[in-house]
Amino acid sequence: MTTPSPRRPQPHADPGLQPERTTQSWLRTSLTMTVVSLLFVRWINVFEGLSIVIFVICIGLAIAAIAMQVRRYRLGSVSIRAERGRPTPWAVLFLSSSVCLIAALGIASVIKISLE
Secondary structure, three states: OOOOOOOOOOOOOOOOOHHHHHHHHHHHHHHHHHHHHHHHHHOHHHHOHHHHHHHHHHHHHHHHHHHHHHHHHHHHHHHHHHOOOOOOHHHHHHHHHHHHHHHHHHHHHHHHHHHO
């Protein structure tokens, strides 16, 4: 007789609920932020040292967004089990402002390239 293998405990009862979808969207956004930051490395011959500074800022924001989402996922799982949710507006504000900052840096870079 074989003993059934122990199953990993699920963070909440329904794995298709909001925490997974939210995590996926935050990861897609972080991936996009990483790709845009890599574009600044490509423009190193145009912007020189400024390109590296912008790259480090952008990649740092992407890493911070992923780290924040790990915590938000855990809070979301706990809130599902407790059937009581708590919004995290600071995380959303951080991600929104990070994306806007990266977009502004990209637009400024394109304008600088086109003026030269």
